[in-house]
Each structure stands twice: as C-alpha cells, then as structure tokens.
Amino acid sequence: MHLDLSVPATELTRAVVDIPSESGAEAVLADAVEEALAGLGGLRVDRDGDAVVARTDLGRATRVLLAGHLDTVPIADNLPSRVVGGRLYGCGTSDMQAGVAVMLRLAAVFATSAGSGLAHDVTWVFYDNEEVDAVRNGLRRLVANHRDWLDADLALLLEPTAGEIEAGCQGTLRVVVTVPGHRAHSARAWLGENAIHRAAPLLERLGSYRTRTVVIDGCTYREGLNAVRISGGVAGNIIPDACEVVVNYRFAPDRDVSQALDHVRETLDGFTLELADSADGALPGLTAPAAAAFVQAVGRKPVAKYGWTDVARFAALGIPALNYGPGDPNLAHTRDEYVEIERIDAAEDVLHRYLATEK
C-alpha cells in the first residue's frame, strides 16, 4: 500500500481512511506511513511495533511534537469512505485519520524545503492501539522503550476537537463501594438486613454532591462524581447481603490521584471502598512559551478537555500538551462518523502557520 503525500489533505485523509486499521491491525497503515515518510528524505524515521516516529534535526531552539494514533474503533459497515456535500464519511474520519493526514501533509510540505521553512524542530509520532485497553497503548510503549524519541517543548495531539484547542485533561478514578447486609429468606425479612436498602444514603449522597469547578490558565474544569454501576441481589426470595456500587470521579488536574481519592473517601465517609483504577489528569500548561505561541497562532481561547486523553502521558513526562484537531469529538465512534472537509484544510493552515518561520 502506498500513500502519496503530495495530494491535498482531504484526498490524503481519504487514502488513510480507506486502509482499514482497527486497533491491533494497524500494520498495513503503519508500513505505508513509514515508507512515505522515509521517502521524503531529511527525516529520521524510527519504528517500534506499529508506531512510527519521524524527526527533523535542524538544531532549532524548540521542538514541537505532533502525535496521532493510527488505529480506529471497529469498522461498522462504514468503509470505504464517501464524500457527501462538504463532509467525508467513514470509520476513523473524525477520530482521527483527518489528523493523521494533516500531520503527513505537514511533513511533506516542509520536507520539500529540506526543513528550511521550519521555526521549530518537529517530531511526528504515529502510534497504535489508542482505542483499546491502556496497557496496549502504543504511546505508552514508546514512553517505556524510547523515551528520548519523545523529547519536545510542546506536544500537540491531533485528536478531534473541531478546531478548538483543548487544554490538559481531567483525571479519573473508580472506586468500588461495598454495602454489607445480612442474608435471610425474604418471607422472614426481619431476620436479615437489606444491603440494597442500605445503599440509599450512598446514592442520595452522590445525587446531592456539589461538583467543584476549577479554573486553570483560563480553562474551566467541571468535575463529576457518579455511580456508573450498581449490582446486588442473590435470588428473588433472598434478602441480599451485599450491594456493590462503582463510583467514577472525574477530577480537575489541580488534584492528583492521591488527593482525589482522599476527597472521595471524605465524601463517602462511612462507606467501605476500594480503588479500582485511576489516571492522573494533565494541567493545561498554557503558560509554556511554545504553548502560548500556538494559542496565538490558532487565535481561539483554549477550553478544558474533559475526557482523559494521551496528553496526560506527555504531561507526566513534563511536556506541555494540547489537543487540537479537525475531527468532531461528538462524532467519534459513531457509525455516521464524518469530518467537515473545510476543517481539515483549516487545521493544516493553522499548523503550517505555527510551524513556519514566516508568520
């Protein structure tokens, strides 16, 4: 499979989308990306599994990293891509092959000038398995195997943001709250203690919880504390002796996991809980000079990112990171996924302006 990087971004997006690359099956696309980048000349191209990393080495004072995942969610009868009106439809168009295509276009454009037009050194990171369990995530693997490939002053993830700058991300943790009871036949309920009934004050407390809103670098992070699963019951004639509630806390990045867990313990005081999983958030990092310059290039006020994204991996490495991409986050993972064609071109323009010496 060959990718021609000289075509316009929309056409290139189509070509990328039409190479199926569900998580775990990115090899064909990764090969095509690696071959196309190597063919440009002037870039050092490295490979780790199905991740491809390309870098300039121009000795610039700053390095900007552009990152995008090659994998898509499972194809839902929505390939090959098709253009309808001003939209390109198909699996991965929005999340995030349009971003991948913009990254490839920028590599091609600057390579033709042997990088002379670049204000920064640039690193391109294409990686696998973002849409599945974190343990398989290709960026996580790169951090472990080749931390040095990822050095940068600013990382931009071309995840779908509809052309907005989404800064930082909230952290997340899940706890399992166990409410005990005492089993009995339901015909003699007074001999037991109903664990499901005893969960009422827990749910009431969650329902009336007042969420925090935190403003950092002008970005507003709105938290959430929610039961995301409940289960209890033994049989239709048994007073249940246990009820389990999984609670998800999405917290602003001014707290780390440990502080967030303390807050949950305090809020759910009196209940027994255990931490099931967690991930730190990422501060917006907009005060870093490279980030501030990018915000100026885009010309739009950054907004907070609510979901957890791979920007947190860069934040954990001490690299400010932002999400900025042409796709629409609300269309990600839907059968009717599409990307507005004009947003692809706009993203390429913005990034070109930001990376180029002539502003």
Next chain:
Amino acid sequence: MHLDLSVPATELTRAVVDIPSESGAEAVLADAVEEALAGLGGLRVDRDGDAVVARTDLGRATRVLLAGHLDTVPIADNLPSRVVGGRLYGCGTSDMQAGVAVMLRLAAVFATSAGSGLAHDVTWVFYDNEEVDAVRNGLRRLVANHRDWLDADLALLLEPTAGEIEAGCQGTLRVVVTVPGHRAHSARAWLGENAIHRAAPLLERLGSYRTRTVVIDGCTYREGLNAVRISGGVAGNIIPDACEVVVNYRFAPDRDVSQALDHVRETLDGFTLELADSADGALPGLTAPAAAAFVQAVGRKPVAKYGWTDVARFAALGIPALNYGPGDPNLAHTRDEYVEIERIDAAEDVLHRYLATEK
C-alpha cells in the same frame, strides 16, 4: 427397589432417603411407593407421571388428605444417610422424606385393619418436582389432570415444621421497577441524568416502609417489602440511563395478588413498575371443623407459615390446608440436613391419634 412398610418409621425414612430422588429423577422412588401401597390391599392406587395417589373408600363423613413431595434438592455429597446420636443425616431427611415415611407408615398401619380403625377416609398424595420451577410441580399437574383425586375436607402437608402446625401461607409477588435516566460520558456528567442516583428515593422508601402485621385465626402474619435485586450501569465511563430494581412483596393471606399489587403501586407511587410473577397466599382455615380437630389432636397453638408452600394450591381449591411435619425447616436444603429421630415417631403418633376412631 422395594420398600418394606412394616418397619419402624425411622428405619423406613432411611430406606426412602437412600433411594436418590432429586427433582426430575423421582421415578425409582415413585415406583417403590406405588408398589408398596398397592401391596397393602384396600387402597385405590393411581399414578400420574411420578405422582402416586392412594385412597380409602370407607364412606366416612370426612376425608383427610396427606401430601408430600418425593423429590429432594440436589444431593450434596450427603448420601447415603447416617445416624449420629439421635439424628438421621442425609439429603432430604428433613425436607421431606421423614414426612413421606410417616405417610407410608400410616397407610401400612391402617391397612392391616382394612381401614376399620379410621375415623376419616384418607387420601395419600406423593408428588414430584416440588423443589423446582412451579411450572413443573407435580401437585399442580394433579390439580390440572385429576382434580377429583384431591377431594378432601382437610389437607395436611408433611413439609418440615419441626412438629408445629404452620397454618396458611403468605402470598408473594415480584415487581420490576425501572428508573430511567439519560446517558452521557461520565466526563461530561451534566449532560446526562444518572439513573442509579435517581433510585435513591426508591430504596429510601423501601428501607423506611412500615410492614403490616395481620392476625388471622390467631396466627400472626408479618409482611415484607424488599428489594431483592438491583442492577444498573453501562460502562465505567458512562452515566447510566437505566437502573432496575426487583422488589418482592410477601403479603398476609387477607390480601389477594390484585390487592397486594395495588398496595405496592400505591407505596411506590411515582415509579414505573411491572408485575413479574405472583402467587396468592392461603388463609389458615383453622375454623374448618376438620382443621380444628387436628389442632386439638396436636395440642399446640398453630403459627403462621411465612414462605409460600403448596398449601396455597389446596386453599385455591377451597380445601383448608396445614403444614405439619417432623423435619426442621431451618435445615432444609443444607448440606448438613438431618431430622431428629424422635420427631419422626412423634409425628406418626400424632397423626395416628388424629386419624384413628379411638381418641
């Protein structure tokens, strides 16, 4: 397999217990019971599936029906039976092969006098599949196929009651309450409505529900309204759009299912619910002359039966019915199931005294 009905009740219980007869596999035991009863002479013996019904036809003014199921719950490495101290251990000893043996002993004893010692005509009903889904219940099948075999003025079920008279039984119904919500990503919880949180007032209402206590014919029925199952949740990062709670109402037999359902609807007003299953209870029926005479013969104050039992099937036919048997209800279905040997003899004595002309 042959059953010798001339041996003492304890020995006969052992013989019955040692013929494995899990629900659906009662044929060997049913064959043995049928053959033994037919061998006594003087009884009309009928068969329907693995149910065996034997009757005297002496022209007495009243007819007493003794009923017991032949099946046991699954054997739990607790066969063959063994005697330790004054107890007979083994699967089904308590629930209810000791009762079956007492029934068989009474048939043998009165048959030797060609029924001349009987104050009442007597019907013996042995049936299959009591320990499984109601739709398979052998007594239910007999009601449908041979209603006339079951005619009686009083029915006594020899289910385990530890020698007490348990009168009538409570009714039971289950409703499924559905609490709706609105799905959203948990990182943007304010776009959704959490169905699990919205179940809090339902659980609170159930937890603070004040149960009714109803006294009928001197028997106290204590009701119960309980959540027996709860489930909700889509994924660890989704605000759930539904939470389902199964509520079980155990109600005194002064209410029928329809009245009981009205009460549940009223109590859970504001919530959407659907009836999942139900069974009417049975009034104690202690004012019927044959029942009053039995209470006098036993010499103990009847108590209410809380769980639903097959007495309700007789009650539905207009036949007063009581539970009275040698087993211990608290040991039913346990691996360490046993029956106190002296209770077997006591039950035979009481029933002999009640059925005999000489009081």
